[in-house]
């Protein structure tokens with residue numbers, strides 16, 4: 386899916402967003418490369434989902450620029466399946482029909498492959514109502530995967546799952562992201578999840594990133610090793626402190642440009658054969674990295 390994993394797929398500069406008199410985001414800078422997993426923490430109501438919606442092209446910035454690679458797909462907390470369509474139809478919903486020259490049924494084949502990748506091979510004809518919560522969320526992941534996203538936005542995708550299913554879903558997402566190497570932006574309230582999955586974790590508060598940390602733990606990061614590794618525990622302690630869960634550590638904030646040096650490489654233009662359905666109506670001032 387990517388050649389070198391160094392292409393910038395998300396580039397945000399000086400982003401400001403207000404709702405009425407309330408400024409939610411104020412001067413956000415962010416760069417995420419293909420193959421990079423960026424996690425965003427922050428107290429409730431600080432604008433995490435708003436930032437994701439801006440990246441998805443569902444909101445307009447009041448100031449600044451938001452650029453992304455063309456294929457952006459979002460997975461939400463709830464799977465958002467169409468109950469009247471079978472699992473495979475949910476996965477391929479909205480994909481373009483095969484064009485002349487492409488093999489007949491290629492969307493179907495891709496959907497079948499995506500379902501196999503998330504461990505649901507053989508469940509193509511199942512109805513959404515017959516799936517467990519974890520299975521339904523895996524269908525949502527397959528639906529994202531089949532669109533070959535350059536940017537994958539994850540809005541608390543594990544929050545509604547029970548603890549064990551959540552750990553399994555985290556492992557699956559880590560494996561899929563390592564294989565397909567989209568730029569990932571995960572919004573979560575779970576500090577352990579952020580430390581376990583991400584290459585970088587930021588805390589959003591007061592409209593700005595108050596922490597932006599590289600997480601340089603070896604992969605794969607099993608649930609138990611990530612919970613006991615001293616470096617992981619230190620990240621956890623600092624992030625919890627920044628979220629007000631324990632006394633502040635007093636550590637200095639590292640600006641994001643020291644964590645991820647600016648790149649002069651950007652993603653190449655895409656043939657856009659799979660426009661994701663959730664960003665069909667991009668605002669005119671919303672840019673695509675080309």
Ligand SMILES: Nc1ncnc2c1ncn2[C@@H]1O[C@H](COP(=O)(O)OP(=O)(O)OP(=O)(O)O)[C@@H](O)[C@H]1O
Nearest residue numbers: 404405407409427428429430431432433434435436
């Ligand atoms: N369309 C909108 N109109 C008016 N206010 C909005 C709108 N969307 C979001 N807000 C406000 O912007 C602020 C940030 O909301 P947002 O959902 O981005 O926060 P969040 O950090 O994702 O919160 P949570 O962690 O609780 O999900 C909130 O005060 C919210 O009420």
